[in-house]
Amino acid sequence: MHQKPLAVSQAGMHSSSLKLEEAGDQIEHLQNPTFNTSPLPPLALGAIGEPARLRYNIAYESFQKKLREGAQSADRMSQNVTVSGDGYVQADDANVQRLINVEHGRGGDVYWSTHPVGDQGAGKGGQGVALAAGAVGAGATARYLDSRVRSYKLWTEADAAQKARFARTSQRTATLLKFASGLSVAAAVGAVLWSTAVSTDDEALNDAVLYWDEESEGLADVFGFRSEETIEALQAAWAGDAMEAADKKIRDFVTAGRQLADRAASHSSHVTQVVNHLNTLHDMAFAATVAEIAILVAMRAINAMIPTSLAITELVGRRLALTVISIHGLIAAAMGAVIFAEMDDEIPTSKGVPETGFPKFAEV
Numbered sequence: 322m323h324q325k326p327l328a329v330s331q332a333g334m335h336s337s338s339l340k341l342e343e344a345g346d347q348i349e350h351l352q353n354p355t356f357n358t359s360p361l362p363p364l365a366l367g368a369i370g371e372p373a374r375l376r377y378n379i380a381y382e383s384f385q386k387k388l389r390e391g392a393q394s395a396d397r398m399s400q401n402v403t404v405s406g407d408g409y410v411q412a413d414d415a416n417v418q419r420l421i422n423v424e425h426g427r428g429g430d431v432y433w434s435t436h437p438v439g440d441q442g443a444g445k446g447g448q449g450v451a452l453a454a455g456a457v458g459a460g461a462t463a464r465y466l467d468s469r470v471r472s473y474k475l476w477t478e479a480d481a482a483q484k485a486r487f488a489r490t491s492q493r494t495a496t497l498l499k500f501a502s503g504l505s506v507a508a509a510v511g512a513v514l515w516s517t518a519v520s521t522d523d524e525a526l527n528d529a530v531l532y533w534d535e536e537s538e539g540l541a542d543v544f545g546f547r548s549e550e551t552i553e554a555l556q557a558a559w560a561g562d563a564m565e566a567a568d569k570k571i572r573d574f575v576t577a578g579r580q581l582a583d584r585a586a587s588h589s590s591h592v593t594q595v596v597n598h599l600n601t602l603h604d605m606a607f608a609a610t611v612a613e614i615a616i617l618v619a620m621r622a623i624n625a626m627i628p629t630s631l632a633i634t635e636l637v638g639r640r641l642a643l644t645v646i647s648i649h650g651l652i653a654a655a656m657g658a659v660i661f662a663e664m665d666d667e668i669p670t671s672k673g674v675p676e677t678g679f680p681k682f683a684e685v
Contacts, residue, residue, distance in 0.1 A: 345391075350539070358532035360381050365525045365526065367517060369656070370652075370656045370660075373661045377529075387584075391578060391679045394681065416557040484527055485599070486523055490600075494603065501613070501617055505634055505637065506638065508613075511641055514642075533589035534589050536585040537586040558572045569680075576674060580677060598659065599655065609645075610641065613641040
């Protein structure tokens with residue numbers, strides 16, 4: 322049986338509680354993402370990348386802490402709404418109410434939408450109820466799972482160049498340089514240096530890319546996507562006059578969530594960048610090594626017939642070493658500029674909007 326949509330009154334506090342609980346549940350989901358991830362293991366970026374790896378792990382742990390705080394804050398807000406009846410979702414302050422509406426794609430009042438689902442194969446009376454909209458919108462868990470499926474499809478359909486493969490390439494280059502060391506003393510210098518650029522694990526970086534994509538998309542599902550409209554709404558909410566404590570909690574919760582979503586998007590972009598840079602640089606190193614070794618082998622083969630070929634061999638070995646040194650430096654620069662410099666604990670903010678943490682509540 323079909324039912325008509327029911328409008329939620331502004332005094333409907335129970336709907337507020339339910340939606341905040343869903344926000345908390347979705348944030349908790351993000352602490353245990355679909356794609357297993359953890360801090361990067363030692364040598365995931367090679368010995369030369371250890372400072373960048375440690376910086377990455379600090380950013381990862383900080384982000385996980387923020388997620389825990391967000392889930393706890395949503396839970397406590399939900400409890401306070403239920404117990405005290407304070408209208409957290411329907412704010413008294415017009416700018417804060419606008420912030421809620423903009424962040425979650427609404428231009429007007431909040432509605433519950435009730436309609437039958439699952440009619441096929443469910444037998445008679447096989448109906449379900451979908452609740453939509455609200456502070457984060459009902460059906461958050463369904464949207465979360467849907468976004469995870471989208472994320473996985475996008476990843477599997479993406480160009481292979483976006484997936485980390487530099488670990489395998491770095492190991493192959495190391496094997497070739499070890500061989501070159503037996504042909505040229507100068508090439509041995511490049512082999513020793515290159516050993517510090519050898520990575521141990523491609524999958525750790527692939528999981529990291531998937532992790533930040535998932536976190537970025539999941540938080541955007543809860544707090545909305547960054548746009549000029551959301552930035553203006555945030556600025557207006559922070560520029561307004563004094564407001565009730567409940568409205569401040571709403572403003573702080575949405576602001577903290579929006580800033581955390583921006584941080585996840587930033588980290589996603591930077592990790593993807595460094596993977597692409599490292600793929601390219603390691604490909605260059607491998608190609609250059611193959612080309613120079615071909616010359617070294619040829620020179621060694623004609624060494625008995627042309628005495629000067631030994632000197633040429635060392636020149637080629639020296640050129641190979643210089644090439645390795647140059648690419649080694651570029652690898653260090655890429656990790657330093659993208660991961661070490663960018664993946665810090667600073668939260669992206671907008672003009673007039675301070676860095677904000679999720680609201681906390683005193684234990685009762």
